[in-house]
Amino acid sequence: MISYAVAVRTSEFRRAVATEFGEQYGRALLRDLVIDSLGHRTSDQALxxxxxxxxxxxxxxxxxxxxxxxxxxxxxxxxxxx
Structure with missing residues (x-):
């Protein structure tokens, strides 16, 4: 995974998700998609x-x-x- 030294604020993160995936689908991904590299957690759980x-x-x-x-x-x- 590529690592950037720049911190991301919560508002920027939410905006990025909505911009890339759309409001509703983005929320569903954060809530439901289990990601191995996040310790087999969803994004919401990892946050x-x-x-x-x-x-x-x-x-x-x-x-x-x-x-x-x-x-x-x-x-x-x-x-x-x-």
């Missing part, structure tokens, strides 16, 4: 156990085969164009 949002986001992306170029920065404001 409740204290796993950082960033790690849960990356594990979710990997489990759902999201293209790597969308793993970093999803849910964050788009940087200004130069």
């Amino acid at each position: 409740a156990a204290g796993v950082p949002e960033r790690d849960v986001w990356l594990a979710l992306c990997e489990a759902m085969e999201v293209p790597v170029e969308r793993w970093h920065g999803a849910g964050l404001p788009t940087p200004p164009q130069r």
